[in-house]
Ligand SMILES: NC(=O)C1=CN([C@@H]2O[C@H](COP(=O)(O)OP(=O)(O)OC[C@H]3O[C@@H](n4cnc5c(N)ncnc54)[C@H](OP(=O)(O)O)[C@@H]3O)[C@@H](O)[C@H]2O)C=CC1
């Protein structure tokens with residue numbers, strides 16, 4: 001199957017690689033072309049721009065930074081929309097809000113194309129392992145057509161109905177995750193100031209009802225003040241912001257998420273945006289100024 005892939009960041013590179021490994025003929029595009037080189041060596045073709053890719057491939061996937069980027073890749077010159085016709089399918093897997101996704105869906109379908117939004121749960125390692133959880137919505141026939149590709153990238157796909165539902169579900173999941181991370185960070189910080197062993201705290205948490213994969217994975221590196229980016233903090237803050245806007249839209253108070261968002265903003269203001277989102281601990285713990293003290297060797 002001939003497919004296109006737009007956006008080779010942390011996630012897109014791993015996802016496109018899994019498509020290649022599973023026998024798809026993949027043509028890739030990235031704003032920074034050098035990031036295509038590795039995948040080209042592994043068998044991908046390189047497209048000059050998004051329009052070029054859509055022209056060549058009947059189905060094109062995208063994994064882009066945020067709503068502005070998702071829109072510009074579709075609507076700008078040499079963008080996706082220029083080559084959308086009735087035979088084309090576009091699957092945007094970026095984490096965006098439902099308004100952005102609906103704008104893209106409307107434009108694609110008005111030109112006769114088909115659209116599925118399919119944000120994912122799971123980070124760098126699940127992306128590498130083909131173990132993402134895919135939250136899809138939109139054109140049901142296109143969804144069914146791309147299941148072999150979803151199976152190459154993920155361990156489970158959910159079909160959630162109309163466009164917008166995938167985006168909303170993803171934002172709810174990441175709002176919960178982001179709030180858990182700030183509570184975890186505060187717990188580690190207060191334990192430390194109270195003279196408790198943070199390692200013992202991790203061990204106790206892991207044995208109880210709130211033990212979870214995220215604390216288990218991120219806890220040990222957080223104690224080292226090491227935050228190698230799996231899920232960049234700037235994207236987590238974007239997701240908190242978009243989730244809060246969803247809360248506004250439906251008049252749901254979200255005070256916990258709102259305070260967490262402030263902490264991610266504080267972390268961004270300290271220059272931590274390209275570190276992993278667990279670097280919010282660095283902002284919460286007040287042990288260091290700005291990025292001083294962050295370990296960079298892991
Ligand atoms: N990392 C994670 O754990 C997860 C991330 N996500 C979501 O997936 C998406 C991608 O995340 P991730 O791979 O981590 O992010 P990265 O920051 O690693 O990659 C972002 C991608 O967007 C591209 N991009 C950025 N700005 C522009 C622009 N102005 N025009 C064109 N392309 C641009 C980048 O291109 P360039 O290389 O040129 O900068 C890159 O391909 C985000 O929406 C994120 O929220 C979802 C689940 C997990």
Ligand SMILES: O=CCCC(=O)O
Pocket residue numbers: 095120121122123174231
């Ligand atoms: O959007 C990023 C999600 C990261 C994760 O699910 O671990």
